[in-house]
Amino acid sequence: MLTKKDIDNLADLARIDLTEEEKTKLQKDMESILGYVSELQEAPSVTENHQPDQYYLKNVMREDDVPNESGADSEKILEEAPKRRDNLFVVKKILDN
Amino acid sequence: MKLTKEELDKLTIKTAHEALVRGDFTAVDLAESYLAVIKEKNDKLNVYLEVFDDVREQAAEADRRLRKSENVDILTGIPLAIKDNILIEGRKCSSASKMLENYTATYDATVIKKLKERGVIFLGRTNMDEFAMGGSTENSAFGPTKNPHDETRVSGGSSGGSAAAVGGGLALAALGSDTGGSIRQPSSFCGTFGLKPTYGTVSRYGVMAMASSLDQIGPIAKTVEDAEIIFDAIRGADGYDSNAFDLPKYSATPTKLKIGVPYAFLNGGGVDSVVLDSFNDLVEKLKKNGHTVEEVSMPNLHYSLACYYVLMPAEVSTNMARFDGVRYGLHLDGQNVIDDYKKTRAAGFGKEVRRRIMLGTYVLSAGYYDAYYNKANQVRELIRSDYENVFNQYDVIITPTAPSPAFPIGKNTSDPLQMYLEDIFTVPVNLAGVPAMNVPIGFTNSSETAPKGLPLGVQVTAPHRREDILFVFGRVVENLK
Numbered sequence: 297m298l299t300k301k302d303i304d305n306l307a308d309l310a311r312i313d314l315t316e317e318e319k320t321k322l323q324k325d326m327e328s329i330l331g332y333v334s335e336l337q338e339a340p341s342v343t344e345n346h347q348p349d350q351y352y353l354k355n356v357m358r359e360d361d362v363p364n365e366s367g368a369d370s371e372k373i374l375e376e377a378p379k380r381r382d383n384l385f386v387v388k389k390i391l392d393n
Numbered sequence: 394m395k396l397t398k399e400e401l402d403k404l405t406i407k408t409a410h411e412a413l414v415r416g417d418f419t420a421v422d423l424a425e426s427y428l429a430v431i432k433e434k435n436d437k438l439n440v441y442l443e444v445f446d447d448v449r450e451q452a453a454e455a456d457r458r459l460r461k462s463e464n465v466d467i468l469t470g471i472p473l474a475i476k477d478n479i480l481i482e483g484r485k486c487s488s489a490s491k492m493l494e495n496y497t498a499t500y501d502a503t504v505i506k507k508l509k510e511r512g513v514i515f516l517g518r519t520n521m522d523e524f525a526m527g528g529s530t531e532n533s534a535f536g537p538t539k540n541p542h543d544e545t546r547v548s549g550g551s552s553g554g555s556a557a558a559v560g561g562g563l564a565l566a567a568l569g570s571d572t573g574g575s576i577r578q579p580s581s582f583c584g585t586f587g588l589k590p591t592y593g594t595v596s597r598y599g600v601m602a603m604a605s606s607l608d609q610i611g612p613i614a615k616t617v618e619d620a621e622i623i624f625d626a627i628r629g630a631d632g633y634d635s636n637a638f639d640l641p642k643y644s645a646t647p648t649k650l651k652i653g654v655p656y657a658f659l660n661g662g663g664v665d666s667v668v669l670d671s672f673n674d675l676v677e678k679l680k681k682n683g684h685t686v687e688e689v690s691m692p693n694l695h696y697s698l699a700c701y702y703v704l705m706p707a708e709v710s711t712n713m714a715r716f717d718g719v720r721y722g723l724h725l726d727g728q729n730v731i732d733d734y735k736k737t738r739a740a741g742f743g744k745e746v747r748r749r750i751m752l753g754t755y756v757l758s759a760g761y762y763d764a765y766y767n768k769a770n771q772v773r774e775l776i777r778s779d780y781e782n783v784f785n786q787y788d789v790i791i792t793p794t795a796p797s798p799a800f801p802i803g804k805n806t807s808d809p810l811q812m813y814l815e816d817i818f819t820v821p822v823n824l825a826g827v828p829a830m831n832v833p834i835g836f837t838n839s840s841e842t843a844p845k846g847l848p849l850g851v852q853v854t855a856p857h858r859r860e861d862i863l864f865v866f867g868r869v870v871e872n873l874k
Contacts, residue, residue: 311717312738332698353826
């Protein structure tokens with residue numbers, strides 16, 4: 297069961313302002329969806345000797361180098377910034393005085 | 394010389410290419426003919442969010458190449474529509490979201506780069522469910538795309554604009570993206586071939602990520618051959634997408650197919666009788682033509698939707714975190730930096746996107762992670778095993794693509810779960826990572842549940858990296874008609 301407080305917490309974690317009306321609707325929708333997906337609990341578990349198929353997702357590693365020429369795209373990218381100063385994105389200060 | 398609508402309808406990529414090379418018409422003629430159809434139909438159907446203002450210039454450049462026989466490819470001068478979540482440098486790309494309404498792409502997606510080299514004409518960017526989240530295009534921030542076969546009905550989604558563009562004659566072919574059915578289901582609703590390639594066959598560099606373990610780009614086209622031509626043009630390894638690989642040479646492609654049908658899953662309820670009847674008719678025809686069709690057991694398939702609606706929102710909530718109003722897109726001012734995020738994301742994201750972010754945040758949160766996310770990953774492995782077992786004995790699996798023909802606009806908008814059930818046949822394929830394609834199999838006759846003339850489709854699924862068998866199946870069905 298999802299409480300009103302759960303919805304408040306999730307909205308806070310997800311960084312989304314929600315109206316009271318929307319929170320009520322979301323509480324109902326999410327309960328119905330979570331009710332549906334809870335059938336997963338009835339699914340069998342994978343056995344200990346289960347082998348993932350050969351195409352199963354795996355991590356692909358690469359060298360930690362710079363694939364693009366440094367600075368080549370900076371101007372294009374910064375042009376899309378809502379607020380910029382010179383070569384910087386501008387955000388509000390994150391530490392209180 | 395302008396082509397008539399009838400002439401455009403008959404055109405395929407190959408016949409258009411031959412006519413361009415012979416000089417029957419020019420790339421500018423072809424592009425202008427499509428622009429005329431777009432002008433006539435787009436206001437009504439809402440297929441394109443933007444028709445590019447330089448289509449004639451692009452076509453003139455293709456004509457120059459064609460005249461000089463310089464770098465001429467089968468796609469040179471061919472007009473395509475591009476889903477609005479695939480970046481084309483210097484052009485707007487919004488994912489049908491208020492968040493990116495004024496965003497201009499800073500680079501070309503790999504698929505776009507490949508198509509540009511071949512001299513493709515980009516007609517415009519097509520409507521979609523916001524950030525590809527939805528099955529009807531009703532979640533677009535810019536209004537739904539209407540079905541070209543019945544304007545009171547949806548075009549499907551999330552690549553509804555791309556499928557309606559091809560199905561309605563507003564483009565010769567299109568690109569879409571598919572996370573849980575977003576190429577195949579709208580293709581089923583609009584009567585087009587729609588291919589979701591094997592996970593990793595096509596580079597996703599430059600397509601906006603939704604659920605990264607599931608996303609693929611693929612073609613939407615009028616014929617199997619067209620789909621194959623575009624697929625061959627866009628696939629391949631790419632240094633910018635570590636999942637992308639080169640397809641090996643296919644081993645011998647079968648001609649008479651061994652086809653499996655998971656009837657227990659099909660008859661689990663919720664499938665329109667019009668859909669089941671047309672599917673059963675197709676099975677009979679396939680048998681008469683010498684193919685084997687047998688029931689197969691896939692006992693974990695019915696957990697797919699539950700599995701998907703845990704994993705997908707989890708990945709969505711992660712991928713959507715990048716929209717913070719700092720680096721690009723919408724920005725709203727609040728009291729402090731956290732408040733900036735909250736206001737920006739509330740104003741920028743539509744209802745369904747917010748719902749999925751909230752769900753994803755929930756299933757990934759402490760205390761629920763094991764019960765939902767970990768369990769879903771385990772079930773995903775079981776579903777993959779179901780496919781592996783069937784493909785040990787069968788060439789392909791077939792099911793309907795969608796449980797109903799195109800539904801009326803507004804029918805499922807108030808109940809998200811009802812909308813999610815639309816994905817029942819398409820979602821398992823993404824979980825398994827295998828390739829699948831919608832193949833049109835005709836139109837509805839009038840019945841209690843559907844009027845006459847709505848397209849119907851069958852979904853054919855093949856083993857990993859065996860798109861060649863999908864194309865064989867597609868041609869078999871094309872020739873049944």
